[in-house]
Amino acid sequence: MTSKITRQAYASEDSLLRIFTAPEDSTSTLSIIEQKLSQDLAGFLGNSIAALEKPLSEIETDFNAYQIPTDPKFVSDYADEIMQNLVAHSVHTAAPSFIGHMTSALPYFVLPLSKIMVGLNQNLVKIETSKAFTPLERQVLGMMHHLVYQQSNDFYDQWMHSANHSLGAFCSGGTVANITALWIARNRLLQPSGEFKGITREGMTKALRFYGYDDLAILVSDRGHYSLGKTADLLGIGRDNIISIPTDEHHKVDVAAMRATAAKLAQQNIKVMAIVGVAGTTETGNVDPLTELAALACELNCHFHVDAAWGGASLLSNKYRHLLKGIELADSVTIDAHKQMYVPMGAGMVLFKDPELAKAIVHHAEYILRVGSKDLGSQTLEGSRPGMAMLVHACLQIIGRDGYEILINNSLEKARYFATIIEQHKDFELVTAPELCLLTYRYVPSSVQAILTTAISNQDTELVATINELLDGLTQFIQKHQREQGKSFVSRTRIKPAKYLRQQTTVFRVVLANPLTSHQILHDVLTEQVEIAVLDREYLPQLLAL
Amino acid sequence: MTSKITRQAYASEDSLLRIFTAPEDSTSTLSIIEQKLSQDLAGFLGNSIAALEKPLSEIETDFNAYQIPTDPKFVSDYADEIMQNLVAHSVHTAAPSFIGHMTSALPYFVLPLSKIMVGLNQNLVKIETSKAFTPLERQVLGMMHHLVYQQSNDFYDQWMHSANHSLGAFCSGGTVANITALWIARNRLLQPSGEFKGITREGMTKALRFYGYDDLAILVSDRGHYSLGKTADLLGIGRDNIISIPTDEHHKVDVAAMRATAAKLAQQNIKVMAIVGVAGTTETGNVDPLTELAALACELNCHFHVDAAWGGASLLSNKYRHLLKGIELADSVTIDAHKQMYVPMGAGMVLFKDPELAKAIVHHAEYILRVGSKDLGSQTLEGSRPGMAMLVHACLQIIGRDGYEILINNSLEKARYFATIIEQHKDFELVTAPELCLLTYRYVPSSVQAILTTAISNQDTELVATINELLDGLTQFIQKHQREQGKSFVSRTRIKPAKYLRQQTTVFRVVLANPLTSHQILHDVLTEQVEIAVLDREYLPQLLAL
Known part of the structure; x- marks a missing residue:
């Protein structure tokens, strides 16, 4: 009966407002679940996730309702439900024996920090909703930039917090990072000139006509990540213009073959817009000969992007950093902190050698991102974004170079x-x-x-x-x-x-x-x-x- | 001295592994901060965020280091530091008197749920790293689809969990949602036909040549969100081809003017690729005459997208739902759950009237997203993504239609x-x-x-x-x-x-x-x-x- 009465009461305004004002009781189901997770994450995951796999078709039966329920539900009832239906049939990605993908165990401190991040609910698109998170994100990008490019003190003094410059862009993941890099490459190649207002304003067809190219191409090894195909599609370049270059017996791109392909494309009046080097292929983990690729990009006068979404974290090891030699020659580099940097899902980054690079995609609005503002959103593909940079910041500080050296x-x-x-x-x-x-x-x-x-x-x-x-x-x-x-x-x-x-x-x-x-x-x-x-x-x- | 010894010890492997295995002590600084936040979020935010604004240039001085620190840092030291440097100078977006942006207070239960989400660290790109989160996300999309389109029981039975179909795509935010919708619109217009392999494969220039258009255009009111300009840039359409249509005295798009513009464009052999209706303009909160826009899209035989990133939540009110009349005629609709649905930052969605729509952007890879798999990543712009759909799911269930009715x-x-x-x-x-x-x-x-x-x-x-x-x-x-x-x-x-x-x-x-x-x-x-x-x-x- 109590339950029934509360249920009715719940639909009233006052009781509804309690979900915004009254914390979960420490003896509530959800609080107890949270405590278990806080006290022993591995134990919680081990105990809560069913060992035996349930067929997807059976799991789906718990998620068949398509109407948003009319009645509010008690938080404790919901907590019970998802422990059974969702958590039990999720994947124990942190298990030491789960060695099939790039998702790893997380350090404990990211759990309370994530909660603080969610509680603060900042929106990084603009300073008015993120304030100190803006310089924090710029610092994280600066530190990652330094990890890759190792520029001087003066360089970071001048650019890290400069309103109209970016050392990189924080993204939801490596795909958006790769898209951002190649979007910039395309826009810089087909930039405004004389009467022509740039591809940004006039679009692909007029841009190619103005510059006199029949088409564009992107060169990458046949081990390139599938996000590059998506990028070519999205950018209006076309998947067929991602030219797959064969790899040698070590799964590294054959630079001679790439050079020959570029020459053939030039004969067909197809401009190579970018070369993408892979620093840690998704399927075999190999690193392309980045120094040679940089030299080729120089010859072809095109953008050189390195997709180090997964492998980039290896730069944190002084012992093995040499495996990514030449990465510092790239115009842009993708690194995902949620892969080997032990940050939870949703922390991609693209870094720009030249702080002017992002100007090719800059945009403004009347209510935010005004010209000259330091709003991060004026140079990112995404708009509203959470303060995930905080978790990268925390890992960099708490684990430190010495800690990453050991881990990597x-x-x-x-x-x-x-x-x-x-x-x-x-x-x-x-x-x-x-x-x-x-x-x-x-x-x-x-x-x-x-x-x-x-x-x-x-x-x-x-x-x-x-x-x-x-x-x-x-x-x-x-x-x-x-x-x-x-x-x-x-x-x-x-x-x-x-x-x-x-x-x-x-x-x-x-x-x-x-x-x-x-x-x-x-x-x-x-x-x-x-x-x-x-x-x-x-x-x-x-x-x-x- | 103890501190010194521990610091040295920390750089050893065993002690480093403790951050992955030993939870924060309940008396640790970070645990105490977390407890305060859990017990009284509003109090925590009110007490921790400085009332007086510190100039950004001063805040930046705390984020000037550009080298990743060598030494690991104690979690408690880090916690103290960010409370002072970051939290104190963040923005109290949940304050009841913070009424300038779309970021609101959050219900308490999202805090422990977020922590569970982070602890599980699922990656929604593929079932192998998300399992039950996949049907959960599909259910959330199904519920939101039903909110907009109100299709029959059979419809959801057939499509909600169908491997090769999507009722929508979960995104980091409304910008990616809008991009996804217009990417689909572009690819469907310029689809494969005969010898032509589609814009997906061949790119914009060949696509326009094949279909005999001189250019593409997107029509939207002059109150359209700035993400649409970004989209036009990204997709190779060009910002100048987002044609701004004047609004009437109520800030609603003038449909007659839009029709006249479309006629002029047709004379210039410019194909209108999509009409975008705004359901809740960012700057004035008005809703375009969606039914009339749908009729015009029909006349022009083009895609009709509705950007309801912010306004879409109003559909949850039976009393006011009529204000968005006509939204159910849209081919695609953007709704952000992190705006008026009280979900934390990072929960955008685009919904597709026709479950076949996303086929225009489908992609596969060898190690995941194999043909016929139910991996969500085969039809999304983003790759790796966190399980944010869980928080939308929680809000829909716990607040329910009755609760949202009151809130809206x-x-x-x-x-x-x-x-x-x-x-x-x-x-x-x-x-x-x-x-x-x-x-x-x-x-x-x-x-x-x-x-x-x-x-x-x-x-x-x-x-x-x-x-x-x-x-x-x-x-x-x-x-x-x-x-x-x-x-x-x-x-x-x-x-x-x-x-x-x-x-x-x-x-x-x-x-x-x-x-x-x-x-x-x-x-x-x-x-x-x-x-x-x-x-x-x-x-x-x-x-x-x-």
Whole structure:
């Protein structure tokens, strides 16, 4: 009865206002859940997330209502519901054995700090709704800029807080960062000149006509991230004008091939608008020869962007920073703090070598972003944005260079360790060795390895194809079952490794960013995969019968 | 000494790992801050944010370091620091007297829920890192779709969870939502046909050539949001091809003028790609005649998008829903949950009438977003994204339709109340009356009002300009001082009201979304403005001497 009365009362104004004024009682369901999470995040996630995977179709039945409910619901009832329907069937991305994607464990302090961030509810688009968050975000961009470009004291004094300049743009993620960089590249290439008001004002067709180009192109390795295709689509360049350049046996772009392609494009009057170097490919984790790419961009007089969304964090290691050599020559660099920098989801950044760069996309309005204001929104793709920069700021300060040095080095060295035990195991093949902390491999029974090696050295493409097809099926089988068992997770992808005659090959993909992933876990992942492999009744028997 | 030892120890691996494994002690500085915030958010914000405004240039001195610090920092030291440097100088956007922007107070329950969201750290781009969050997000989009389009049970059964369809896209904000809608509109207009592979693949220039258009245009009222200009730039259409259509005396777009413009464009072989209707203009809060715009879009055979980023929440009121009549005819609609739906920053949405619409921007990759998967990322502009949809879900369930009915109605009625007291006050002029819960006004001493009225009726544009210029200065003076005093905040913008002979006029802008804003506060805002006005030594004396 009490419940009923409260429910009725709830729909009155006064009781409704209580959700804005009266905090959750410390003995309430939601408060108790929050306390558990605060006291032991790993325990909370481990206990709350169901170990066994529930099929998506079943989960969907809990999310079938399409009408916004009429009656308000008690916070405690809602909390109970989502613990059962949502949290239990979310993904334990922080688990040390979840080594398939770039999402890692988070440091504890980001939880209370996130809550402060949400409570403050600043909107970074303009100073009037963000005040000190504006210089904080500029400082974070300045620190990341310095990490990449290492300019002088004077440089940062002059530009970090300058109203009409930007050392970078904070974004929701790497995709928006890449779009921003190439948007700038396009607008600078097709800038105003004489009568022509620039692509910004007049659009692509008039811009190409004015500059006398038949088309634009962007050159990137065939391992470039899919966001680049999206960017070309969005910017009116067209996906076909993202020219895929082949990679060498180490999955690094073939610069000679890129140069030759550029020459061919020039003959067709197609202007190369930008070269994109990848510093940590999504699928194999390799870094393009950035110094050579910078030189080529110079030759072609085009923008040089580096997509280091994932790999950029490796710059925080003095020991391994050299792996990204040449990144400081890029006109713009994408880095996601929510990947290897241990910041929660939603913290992408693009950095600009030249603080004038963002002028190519500057915009104003009457009520905010007035000319000369320091409102961050005048030079970003997004409008209203939360104060996520605060969490990056916190990680940079609390972990510090010394802390990141340890974290990054450990990740890279753990990947090397995993590569070693894969190579030592008779039934596994390392497909791509870790350059940073990402590697790919597959399960290949040793008897099959022998046949495959012979087939490859005989250039018997047909037999290699037959074996690869069966192995692809087996890899998929193992990956799916391992995920469903819920103990550990590796992802899978398809690549064309030189060592398998460039045939399409399905592989396990592992990212070793979580500081809590132990050597034992890596051994266990392999053991589990062997155990799952023998359960396969479709591909394994055929492979063993070869 | 202890501190020194711990600091050294900290740089070791084991102690570093503690930030990932050991929660903040409940007696730690950060825990205490968090407790204060949890127990009394308004009190926390009121006590922690400095009342008096510190100049930005001074705040910047705390954010001048550009090198990532070498040494790790204690969490407690960091917490102390940001309370002083950041929180103290942030903006109290939740204050009931902060009525200048669209950021409001938040319900308490979003704080612990945000923490759960961050702790789970899901990535919504793909099911492998979000699982149940995927159907949850689809349900939120379904509920918002139903709010706008009110389709049948069968419709939602069929499409809400369909792998290759989308009822909308969740975005970081309204800008990305608007971009997504117009990107789709562009790609559908210039879709593949015969030999032509579509603008997606071939880019803008070839697309226009294939379809035989000289250019594209987007029609929108001169009160359209600045994100539309950004969109036109980004999409390669060009800002000059966003054709600004004049508004009537109620700041609604003049549909006859739009039709005439479309006819002229057709003669120039410029294809109208989309009409954008505004449902709640950013500066005056008015709603375009959506039904008429839909009819015109039909005549022109073009996409009809409604930007209801701010106003869309009014659909949650059965009493006032009629103010947005015609929105259900739009092909796509933008709504921001972080505006009037009381969700924290970062929750934009675009809804699609036709679940096939998003196919125009679909994309795949090898490691995720595979064809046929339900990964949300295959149809969004952004890639990796946090699980913000959870907070919208929570608000929809916990507040419910009945709760929103009260909140929205109160906001609209409070705006009408404020308009009344402005009109009754001898020294204020209401410039634009509230259609939803946004209004503009200015301080005009009664003696000046009389002179101005006469000048207007005499069509004495020169005198009106002289008076307006002085009033603009005075309005700016009052707005800045009021903000700096820190008791209350109204924003300001510049519009060209018909009643002032369409002259550029600076006005106070007020948004009444905060449920805690009382009538008394509104009276106090005016009283404070009168008190500030008399302090002005530049404009007021000249005005009174007229």
